[in-house]
Amino acid sequence: xxxxxxxxxxxxLSIVLAAAPxxxxxxxxxxxxxxxxxxxxxxxxxxxDDEQSVTVADPLEPFNREMYLLNDFLYFYVLxxxxxxVKAVVPWEFRTSARNMFENIRFPIRFVNSLLQxxxxxxxxxxxxxFLNTTVGFLGMADVASIYPGLNTSPEDLxxxxxxxxxxxxxxxxxxxxxxxxxxDGLGQAGDTFLDPIFWTVEGVxxxxxxxxxxxxxxxxxxxxxxxxxxxxxxxxxxxIRNGYIQMRAKKISE
Amino acid sequence: xxxEFSRALGDGVKRVVDPAGRAAMEFRLHLFRIQRYNxxxxxxQSCRQTRAQLQQMPAAGWPRQGPSGTPxxxxxxxxxxxxxxxxxxxxxxxxxxxxAVLAVAAxxxxxxxxxxxxxxxxxxxxxxxxxxxxxxxxxxxxxxxNQVFDYTELxxxxxxxxxxxxxxxxxxxxxxxxxxxxxxxxxxxxxxxTSERIDxxxxxxxxxxxxxxxxEIVTADGRRIPLDYRLLLQDGRWRVYDVVIEGxxxxxxxxxxxxxxxxxxxxxxxxxxxxxxxxx
Numbered sequence: 001x002x003x004x005x006x007x008x009x010x011x012x013l014s015i016v017l018a019a020a021p022x023x024x025x026x027x028x029x030x031x032x033x034x035x036x037x038x039x040x041x042x043x044x045x046x047x048x049d050d051e052q053s054v055t056v057a058d059p060l061e062p063f064n065r066e067m068y069l070l071n072d073f074l075y076f077y078v079l080x081x082x083x084x085x086v087k088a089v090v091p092w093e094f095r096t097s098a099r100n101m102f103e104n105i106r107f108p109i110r111f112v113n114s115l116l117q118x119x120x121x122x123x124x125x126x127x128x129x130x131f132l133n134t135t136v137g138f139l140g141m142a143d144v145a146s147i148y149p150g151l152n153t154s155p156e157d158l159x160x161x162x163x164x165x166x167x168x169x170x171x172x173x174x175x176x177x178x179x180x181x182x183x184x185d186g187l188g189q190a191g192d193t194f195l196d197p198i199f200w201t202v203e204g205v206x207x208x209x210x211x212x213x214x215x216x217x218x219x220x221x222x223x224x225x226x227x228x229x230x231x232x233x234x235x236x237x238x239x240x241i242r243n244g245y246i247q248m249r250a251k252k253i254s255e
Numbered sequence: 256x257x258x259e260f261s262r263a264l265g266d267g268v269k270r271v272v273d274p275a276g277r278a279a280m281e282f283r284l285h286l287f288r289i290q291r292y293n294x295x296x297x298x299x300q301s302c303r304q305t306r307a308q309l310q311q312m313p314a315a316g317w318p319r320q321g322p323s324g325t326p327x328x329x330x331x332x333x334x335x336x337x338x339x340x341x342x343x344x345x346x347x348x349x350x351x352x353x354x355a356v357l358a359v360a361a362x363x364x365x366x367x368x369x370x371x372x373x374x375x376x377x378x379x380x381x382x383x384x385x386x387x388x389x390x391x392x393x394x395x396x397x398x399x400x401n402q403v404f405d406y407t408e409l410x411x412x413x414x415x416x417x418x419x420x421x422x423x424x425x426x427x428x429x430x431x432x433x434x435x436x437x438x439x440x441x442x443x444x445x446x447x448x449t450s451e452r453i454d455x456x457x458x459x460x461x462x463x464x465x466x467x468x469x470x471e472i473v474t475a476d477g478r479r480i481p482l483d484y485r486l487l488l489q490d491g492r493w494r495v496y497d498v499v500i501e502g503x504x505x506x507x508x509x510x511x512x513x514x515x516x517x518x519x520x521x522x523x524x525x526x527x528x529x530x531x532x533x534x535x
Contacts, residue, residue: 054507152479229447232443233440235512235513235529235532236512236515236516239515240511243503243508243511247507251501251502
């Protein structure tokens, strides 16, 4: 039942995405700031490259800002206390093993997307990494492959595959519980679910949510303080996160 | 017989080795010329030295006079042979050394960053440092960071064309406040990564006089966080004008924020906001 709903949702999203670019392109063209007359200042030439920073359309900004406030609240009042509790109770070794296992089991996502992008070498690396960590690393508990620098590739996902195939960002979305994403990457995440062994093995919505939640809490237990630092450092956290997300994705797509 | 032989030998060796020696020196001079924009002071000095050495070297052709002024003759050939055999080889060796030195000198942007980062790491390991209060720790790390960060350049690049909307006095204060903010952020993060190692990778030239130095923070659990520094050569010193963490450029990130704010507020209001932000 869950799988049928997911599939239907995915199909609907892909139709939306297929129709979206034209609308958004028109919107972006209208909303783009008028460029200053050239040669007016030295900085114009000197910083030309820097001026071409990555941006994303954000037509839902008012809604997204509200959702950001919700996520911010959820972080401080749900995720952070839970992660702190886990960190205090569960030894570091167990938490690392759990994180490594989650990462290892999602190997099909990275492998298939490497293939879809015709990155054969990367697919080979991913396979070698998976093989090593599953055998020597005892079902992925230990990230044995990390001692080989060549195997530390940047993970591929469907969002990146779609970008490589020519899909644009669509627009920016701040999704409750899931955080920042673009329409394309959200669609990618939904599609990747079908390559996720956890999706096929775990039965029932409550159990799935529990597993995802547990994973999120465990991951956060390694990154406590990062979000607080980001918030402290930024003048407008919403914009900082949006820009950071887009820059990070652009880098991943290029790799 | 022996005189004739030594003469012939000396002649042969000289014909081969002398031009080679000159060529090596010319090449070295050429290398220093290339290097000049990288490290003006040092390269200029090296250029001057090399040029002086080149002038002292014998011109192509057989010297009619022995090295010490003795007329060419029995010892002249041998002397000439020895002198020229020794010298060019030393020069050729020097050229090889110079190339090696050049490789290091070209890595000076990387050196600049690495030195400072190692300084910070060494300080973090120091037991006396660990005993101090967090405020004192942050202040010490900030002092080291200050030596390599160029806050004016950072501010200019961050504001881009909005920089002109600020008066000179505002620009100066902005650079100070922005520097303070970044210092705090960086020092805070550095202190959070106490137990970790930092690996330095290569450097790539972005354009003339601008270089990106790659590094990776290796966390206690083996994760690698890429951290790249972008440096600019100014007055013979490499200064950091951007930091790229996991592919996210700090300058670009802050620019997006200032754009958003400056779209609605005046520079003076932005300054007030910055003052509040850096007050504590």
